[in-house]
Amino acid sequence: MADTNSPPAAGSHPEFLNECTKLTPVHYRILGMSWAGWVFDFYDLILFTFLMIPIAKEYNFSNLEMSYVLGTSLAATAVGGVIFGILSDRYGRRQVLQWTVLTYSIGTFCSGLAGSFWLLMIFRIITGLGVGGEWGTGQTYIGETFPGKNRGRYCAFMQTGAPVGIALASLVGGLLAPMIGWRYCFFVSVMPAFLVFYIRRKLPESDLWLYRKKEIEKGFHTVFRVGAGSVRQFMLLFSPPHRKFFLLSLVLAIFDMSAYWLTYSWMPGYLHAERHFTLTKSVLWILVTQSGGFLGYLLFGFIADRFGRRPAYSIYSVIMALGLIMVTLFWADIVMYPPIILAFMFMVGFGTGMFGGGGSLFSELFPTSVRNTAMGSAFNMARGIQFLTPVVISMIAVRFGLGGGISLAALFALLAGAWVWTFPETKGKKLYAGE
Secondary structure, eight states, rough: OOOOOOOOOBBBTTSGGGGGSSSHHHHHHHHHHHHHHHHHHHHHHHHHHHHHHHHHHTTTHHHHHHHHHHHHHHHHHHHHHHHHHHHHHHHHHHHHHHHHHHHHEEEEEHHHHSHHHHHHHHHEEEEEEHHHHHHHHHHHHHHHHGGGHHHHHHHHHHHHHHHHHHHHHHHHHIIIIIHOOHHHHHHHHHGGGGGGHHHHHHHHOOHHHHHHHHHHHHHHHOHHHHTHHHHHHEEEEGGGTTTHHHHHHHHHHHHHHHHHHHHHHHHHHIIIISSOHHHHHHHHHHHHHHHHHHHHHHHHHHHHHHHHHHHHHEEEEEEEEHHHHHHHHTHHHTTTTTHHHHHHHHHHHHHHHGGGHHHHHHHSSSOOOHHHHHHHHHHHHHHGGGGHHHHHHHHHHHHHHHOOOOOOHHHHHHHHHGGGGGGGOTOOOOOTTTT
């Protein structure tokens, strides 16, 4: 007689989305909404950087005060990544994706109502919490519903939302703000909240998550029950089954984030102050890097699905590092050839496409019970500590200039490309129900 108290064996379930041999309209809806959530996630984070000057001018806030607001909102993304990761593992991917979009939309809208420094900080913290939760939830959702053979390309495609969000923030913050004012820029930015209605009506829950939920209800799994509290759920990441991969993932995310924010937090200022570009020309050259970033994200997944996660990471890290070194340390050698400089700027952006590998790699390392907690925590804890990067660059710039500070990003890019080889190769890995 079969043991009715034993869980069903993990294995293939052809009716599950991640077992489909051909992508369905449901796959594309999940991809589209996760991508849109990431576009507006990054948009809300970057928009504030464009509006800091008019806000500070109206209320006579100092640069230090505005840096506190920005730094606190970045730190809040770390908290949001952990909190919404835990909630997603408990209540489902679709449900929490809605919550993250609502949270950052409400925070951004309320930022337009702020009448004091402390209210502005509180509303930006709310925005940061939602921003921190969206990436891990969207990537987990895609990772659990797309087949292993092409998971890499679609997780990477979601990352193309970052340059799109930056471009949108540039248009609203740079062109629309002077016409309608900074408050109305925040007000119109509540529109992503309407994505929630589509998500609720058109998207299914992750069937891997639903399968595990049913097993928990039948008493087949107790791990989630033991870790039912938020702190306990987070601490599961440091338990023997998950500790190694979580710490490896956290370090990789820190290297990635350091390379990214060391590059982009001061690149416009570097071009303007040290290379004597006009502000308009600086923006145009940054857009070149963003176009490179869009293409880099778009192609990363194809390379990762064809050659593996680790080789793709390493290739991209070298491209980014080479571009950075040439436009900082070796600027004097290529300054007479603007097309060559632009080509290296494009390479910098293209190389940041290695961010497209985090979603697929992390989703393939962790089981359903802690997948979103691990992904959201690693990615956003790494992003949360990046409020230190402006300080680091400022200290280095005293002796070596902004170019010297930004060139440090090349080191972190190479470290990411080397560190990824501490992971097993997960190309094409199937995610099984019941794991």
